[in-house]
Amino acid sequence: MKALLFDVFGTVVDWRTSVAREVGSLCGSDVDSYAFADRWRSLYQPAMEQVRSGARPFTRLDRLHHESLSTVLSEFDIQLGDADMASLNLAWHRLDPWPDSVLGLTRLRTEFIIAPLSNGNISLLLDMAKNAGLPWDAILGAEPVRAYKPMPDAYLRTADILGLEPSECMMVAAHNSDLAAAADCGFATAFVARPLEHGPAQTTDLAAESDWTYSVDSIESLATQLGC
């Protein structure tokens, strides 16, 4: 194993709390900011599916997020000016890490190449890393390979960029579906349980649903299991 590739939204950072905070701050306390964050996030997969299906060319996540934001603002009957909309869209660049993420990544980095393999675009992931102190060796993911997970190209082209065989790469994610797609490409897999990603009523991805290579409850635990 030479490289650990990380899902980011939900696995490394707590998108729901962070986005809800910025929604509340900009839109006021009358808005159900968690419902807003959940609805915005719910448009994430359908937006990428347009790209995966070939219906539209590769489009950065920042732009997909902005289009989805227009929809959600309209549904919530909220008016925002262009500058406020642009600022709120950048909430995804400022997501807070889970408490174990920075220390876990810092330990893993001593022995492995560590990089995001996220559907976020490069500037989103780079701004997030600088804000949160995530010590990535490189910013990889959908944009350099122009393919959104779980398309096989997202995993296979990332291994190719690194000059590695898929079996030398491990996907680390809080989502069983991401790990299944990576495993189909020949990656090793590590499940990190994030039972609060979707809030206290979360019903999905509470546990590993397959015999992944590792199954842990934090990135620090993964570092311990890998001897870092």
Next chain:
Amino acid sequence: MKALLFDVFGTVVDWRTSVAREVGSLCGSDVDSYAFADRWRSLYQPAMEQVRSGARPFTRLDRLHHESLSTVLSEFDIQLGDADMASLNLAWHRLDPWPDSVLGLTRLRTEFIIAPLSNGNISLLLDMAKNAGLPWDAILGAEPVRAYKPMPDAYLRTADILGLEPSECMMVAAHNSDLAAAADCGFATAFVARPLEHGPAQTTDLAAESDWTYSVDSIESLATQLGC
């Protein structure tokens, strides 16, 4: 100014001494290892020119280096097995930084996004960063944008990836030609004098040849000039 983009070979790392050392170690003391390194490097621009001209599709520098290495080994009448050739080709992944590079970059990173904008491929630059301790925020350059400097796309697409205007980016390089191409794209420019890049008999790029935004003799000096 938000991002500083760095040329790497010659500007951040001392390719000539590092490559010559590995040539000497692998090929023995009968070989003029500096002449070998110089000849290998002399095939760098012609190899990329095939891509820039459209005569061949975008091809990673690792592969261009490997093809050039075959030529140079033949010219020097040296026989190497495949494994030794592959190992020697990776000398470019293990180049040593100039003495001021790590500290200078570390200071600059506190105030700016810092990334390579090099013709090296991602895994080459990533391995080099891990070996040398170069604290990049992201690994950018020719591979993510599929264009070799000094093509305008190499600079303009890099700014676009960062979500920045060209005027918010500064190219940092020891080569006047690189800075001229970046300036034509609207980048700010910083010349770093590296009078020993080509050894003690160097005759080119000994000084700034235009009115660049900054002109310094080390990356630490640049950090000081930029108030870091």
